[in-house]
Amino acid sequence: MKINEKNLCAFAVSATPIDKEGYLNKRGELNKNFQRRYFILKGNLLFYFDKKGDKEPVGVIVLEGCTIELEEDQEQFCFKIVFHGANNRSYVLGAESQESMEQWMKALACAGYDYMKLMVLELQRQLDDMDETPLPVTQPVSSPVPPPRHRHNPFNKPESTTPHQRSHSLRSSNNSLRLDDKFSDGVPLSKISITFRELHNAYGRPILRDFNVWKNEQKLLSEKVAHASDNLISF
Template sequence: MKINEKNLCIFATTPPYDYEGYLNKRGEVNKAFQRRYFVLKGNLLFYFEKKFDREPLGVIIVEGCTIAELSEETEQYCFQIVFNGNRTYVLSADNHEQMEAWMKVLTSAGYEFKRVVVAELQRQLDEIESTMKQRLGQELPTSIPSKPPRTRSNPFNRPAPPPPSQQRLFDRPVVVNGSSGIESTPSTCLVNAAGSSHNSMETIGKLTNAKAVLSTSQLFEKMHQHFRNDVMIDVELHRAAKELAAKELAAKELAEKEVAAMPLIDILLS
């Protein structure tokens, strides 16, 4: 595996850390213990000569190894990191509590340990979900009524009105008698309201004296014809008066022009 030393140094000196502290490390050639500062990030165990050094002296990949306590060493509180067929690292802590803490975090730093923990947690979660489903299945009813579909009330969605009858309202006959006039119906009320002139009242009186049975539509047609005759008479009178005024004005203008055209001596003699 190719390692970029610069990036690895930046990673080793950048917090946060999973665990850190001083340990005594036994050398590979020189069997004496040397004090080093260890930093654990993930499954990488870096060790420095001093705490604030910028570059680590080395790194131990905590994968495929065994963490075990050593009792035969003269140095107290020793434990070892054993790789199968490779080097064994022997470390010692200052007291028993630190030794147990380091052994615990190093044991749980490997990928294999995390994989086993995740699998166990997933199994427990599946058991909890199955138990909850069984409880809910016992408590809930077997058939849940379906919710009715939502309907919108549109004020324009109304049934069409029934078709009108064959005989229209205004085509009903109205019996007219001589004493009380037209029968009191909605149509005749409109007729009474429309009769605002003397001629229309005279026409209604003539129809009353005749004692005829007429429909409302025929009565409206006769009234319309009578009103039309009155209007046409007024139009003719207005037109005749306008023509007469125009003729008088034209005669006056012609006389003024003739007077203006006469010599001054004729005007004085006249």
Template structure:
């Protein structure tokens, strides 16, 4: 595979976001010594530099047709990028911590186009299943205002029961005395008139201070006057 060195150097050091970056220990091809290098993962290309501020990479590993696996080595937290083939090279790398090693292994395993093809194929199968109706529907969201029992909200995925239509109010007719009565009811004596509503404060209102007896006497006068008026109108209405 022929690669343009200038294009690779520009791609390795451009300002585009990287998939992963950090220090790793890289084992030499001919020697057993490990060298600390700055690695940058962009797409399916793993660049390594001598320092983070280096202007050009020392090398690049194309992550196609390879597997990433853990290995036993002199360095702790070691893993290998292994390519298939008799003369293929194996790159042995080591991280500085367990978390860094797991992050690099996961990122390198997902960097190849083969992995992307598998993801796309799986998504296409899920989409086809959803269109065919084989995929179960997503769970229903709970109601915005759940009911409460004993002061505790109770969430339920079931839809709320349909509210019953309110019963129509009975028609009202006016009796000769002016009182409203439901339609269909038998005419009878008019009920006593209701006392008029009073505001919270009026010049002729109840006393603001005093005992319960005074308040009872004040309201009793108005009730007795209204009752006498009602009895008088009832006696005049009777033949």
């Protein structure tokens, strides 16, 4: 339809957001030939111009009470805007490619008020469902606690011993000192104050004695080996 309203003309060329724009071939109402027009979609108003950059549109199509359908009787990439009812006109448009046709059909089908109303109702229904669905209660995640550390004193006497446990006593001899004999007397070692000198005498002397015994044995063994070697050479 032709328009003369100044407000629509001003809105068509204003800086308001454009949903989609581009060239389409439009079939005339009286002359059935296709003419190339530049289309601009703003909301539910589809403006068309003679060419891009014109200051005034040739016409406008109000996308209410209509459906977007394929036009099978015309050339490929054609679709139509069908207004239902008596004496209502249908607009046949042609795109340059299959992809362009699908994009235009989708944009025009979503531009009407009825479609927006359905979308709002669907979003409201989803919001109501979310309000009715209780949220799962999640337990707060606490940070892990490290296990307690137990420090062991090697000089503590265990309360009970087994055959597999090592004895705390030193090797016994006539001249050696037993640590259990000196510090036990039924009192736990952890309750007795032990000086370093006493520990040195209790443990160091038996170790030194055993070392001297081992050293003498090695010396005797070396002498026997040397004596045996001399006998072999003499023979």
